[in-house]
Amino acid sequence: MTITPQWKDELRARITLSSVIMRTTKLVKKGREWSACCPFHDEKTPSFYVNDQKQFYHCFGCGAHGDVISWMTEQRGLSFIDAIKELAAEAGMEVPAPDPVAAKRAEKRAELIDVTTEAQDWFVEQLRGSAGREARAYLNRRGMKPETLREFGFGYAPESKQALPSALPRFEDDMLVDTGMRIRTDDGTTYDRFRGRIMLPIQDARGRVIAFGGRILESRDGVAKYLNSPDTPLFDKGRTLYNLHRAAPASRQTGRVVVVEGYMDVIALAQAGVTDAVAPLGTALTEMQLEMLWRMVEVPVLCFDGDAAGQRAAMRAITRALPLLAPMRSLAIVRLPAGLDPDDLINERGVGAIEKLLSEPTSLLDFLWAYERDAQPLESPEAKAGLKKRLMEHVDTIEDRDIQALYRRELLDRFSSFAFPPRQQPKRGPWKGVAAAPQRLSGDARATLQKAMAGGQRSGLLSAVIAGLVRHPEEITRHSEALIQLARHDQTAAPAIESLIELAETLDSNGANAISAEQGYPAPPVDSRYTFLREGTPPGEAREELAEAVSLLAHKPALEAAMAATIARFDEDPEGSFAEQARLRQQLMTVDERLKAFGRKKAAPAAVGDENSQG
Incomplete structure (x- = not known):
């Protein structure tokens, strides 16, 4: 079936959100809204609010947020389709007829998830067996705990081009190619994509395995250290965030989501107790990924390496985010010490060091100003004019006019203070009454x-x-x-x-x-x-x-x-x-x-x- 945004809007308009929530949660009227102790986390003072006019609920304690459909899926535990059917029956609406093309696509996805799920089980077995001895030693040297290996599903792909067909005999070779685990050459032959690599499953928001990431044990010339699955019918790297299915529930408790550069950073943070971290998959943050983050919290925290590459990555994310800024929707940035990634920082200074940095992030505006100010020497009027030009080019990309005006004003104020510092004024006598300055105005x-x-x-x-x-x-x-x-x-x-x-x-x-x-x-x-x-x-x-x-x-x-x-x-x-x-x-x-x-x-x-x- 095809559930269009317009159909969902009509469904929400016909259902009173508070009446649905009241069936399982006691609500108290507060002006135009309803309040309650949050059903998503334990609390004694109500911080959960329901707004029927705007058709959403929100908890200021854990960050839980959604509409009547998400209430049915997240609080009642229904699947999306079951939630739609139940609400449609209550609203007196007809659920759209099944779309044959969409149904076939869904069936294909289900079949491919069977393939990736069995492949994941096999990779885990290989890590535990004799083939994975060297990989286990490497992970032990990296300080990976057994519970971390289990939680994140570490596995191993042997050094063989034809291991998967033998390991997964019930699936046709075309299906292995469609999942991205096998590569087909121009002459029609196929071979395994992942060989001699530690394997990590990449999962969707529901925790289903949709792709893989592989890391080599030792650096080799011409061989990429990290290798991810290509885009497939299951996997779109621009629409996927690694560890989202674990980080989303954790962020409701912390009110925060941390974005790091790679999945090994996510795992290092999780092992240290920071469980609300996600990572993009081999690309800069996309607009879709930013929207996913903003659905979790208002101000996601970008935590990138302190070297030049890490700062460029943060700036690329900011450039993508600027046109999308909206009231109560921004980014914060944490700069790690130069030369240290999250794993290094935790090993050298303890988890307290990373938590302190995460608790004191830099605002998007502050980072933008500092980045452009420090981008090149500003020893001439022309260079200072270049700084102003770069800042205003960023401001012009902001689509929300109120936010654009505020950014323009703030950045121009900072530029003026920097480029035109106050002149040294001669000392004058104290003020008497209203004013006692000498009359010098013509x-x-x-x-x-x-x-x-x-x-x-x-x-x-x-x-x-x-x-x-x-x-x-x-x-x-x-x-x-x-x-x-x-x-x-x-x-x-x-x-x-x-x-x-x-x-x-x-x-x-x-x-x-x-x-x-x-x-x-x-x-x-x-x-x-x-x-x-x-x-x-x-x-x-x-x-x-x-x-x-x-x-x-x-x-x-x-x-x-x-x-x-x-x-x-x-x-x-x-x-x-x-x-x-x-x-x-x-x-x-x-x-x-x-x-x-x-x-x-x-x-x-x-x-x-x-x-x-x-x-």
């Missing part, structure tokens, strides 16, 4: 700012931002890059921005308020529509809103300028220009929507105040 600059704040240059957000920066002059340097960009693309704003820069250099902003009308500085207006112009607003809140406003103002004219440049080159490159215009037009629409939303959000408090005053 008369023309004062007049320009006063006019801009009054709306003479442009009514609306620009006037408010200029007034906000006069009220909070310590923010001018922080946003200098964005302000200079705005001045470059908006000539009407340029005079006020030049005066703001002059203000930042003349006013001491270490006091309670750097503005003094008595000294001749323009007094910013009080405007209840904007938090940063409202009396009594906490400084942190004012700075946050002001930063958002500056970002929006600077972004739109830059996009408009880019659009004009793209239109100008239409005759030279019609196809490329048209595609670029479409992309920029979409970005402009997004910025316009955010500007409108910003205006509506800021107008709301004023409207409330007017209404109250009329009462």
Whole structure:
């Protein structure tokens, strides 16, 4: 049968999730949600919540999360098909008719799993027998415990090209080829893929053997140390995470999932008691694997080797993740000491060392900044400009506009602080009252700012931002890059921005308020529509809103300028220009929507105040 996403959405819409969960778990109404002690782990204080409107349950204690279908499979223990049939009967829906092609494919998969399961049993027997003596000695030298060997299904493939047909006589050679355990040459002959290797089963989320990984005992020129099964009807390496079937239950207890580079790292961590680790299989993390991780926890932890290759692997994962970031969905990164993998670190410093690193990961944003900052020497303006270009190229790939704006602001702030460190200011006397700084701002600059704040240059957000920066002059340097960009693309704003820069250099902003009308500085207006112009607003809140406003103002004219440049080159490159215009037009629409939303959000408090005053 073909169960489409649309059919599942209809099924969820017809079933009240809380009513299904209530059959086995006592729920208590909490506002719009229901709460209970989590049925997936022992607890005394309720941390399990059910939201009927959003159709999901979530435990803040162990991380269990899902919908009505996953509740039936994970808590009730039903198979997916049985869960679908039971819920469909309750909802009065017809289960889609069987798909002959899908049914045949499922039958083929079941047959191939029979092959891989028997092959796994045979590999385990070989490790225990005389053929596996050298392999057992190698594993003993690596410190592998007997219980670890059993848990992870270690086996051995003898050094023979024709061992499997004899070992698995009831399966045709074509089936052995289809599972990836045999290779067919151009002339039609076949031979075993894995020879003279320690074997590890690769299992799906249900624990079924779908592929194998093999490691040689000693390094040999021209021979790969690790060899994995190729993609087969059973195995898609880009959609599979090694050890997922063990790590998923463990992560519900820890609230964490750790991603390491290879399966031997996973096993070393598990033997030391870190049971929530997974690994990709010979490739960089794919988008599908990232989605699988995010279904387990909000912030998976990448734990890669501390050498250059490990850091490049982490950066490749981050590059894949950036377009997919969403609220409460990110990555954290742990950098192991240079030259040490998890096994080495545990052997040298104990499991406490790895646990300490895992408890203090670096955020995705921090890692991205540090990686690009350290990528090359930054001893010239051109090199610093290259750093800014690389950072903004990463930011542009983020599809969520709110997250993109926050990353842009944070990275530009860090770049400005790095590239334009504060100038050494002359010591001044203490503040007296409102301000006691010497009057050095020119008369023309004062007049320009006063006019801009009054709306003479442009009514609306620009006037408010200029007034906000006069009220909070310590923010001018922080946003200098964005302000200079705005001045470059908006000539009407340029005079006020030049005066703001002059203000930042003349006013001491270490006091309670750097503005003094008595000294001749323009007094910013009080405007209840904007938090940063409202009396009594906490400084942190004012700075946050002001930063958002500056970002929006600077972004739109830059996009408009880019659009004009793209239109100008239409005759030279019609196809490329048209595609670029479409992309920029979409970005402009997004910025316009955010500007409108910003205006509506800021107008709301004023409207409330007017209404109250009329009462």
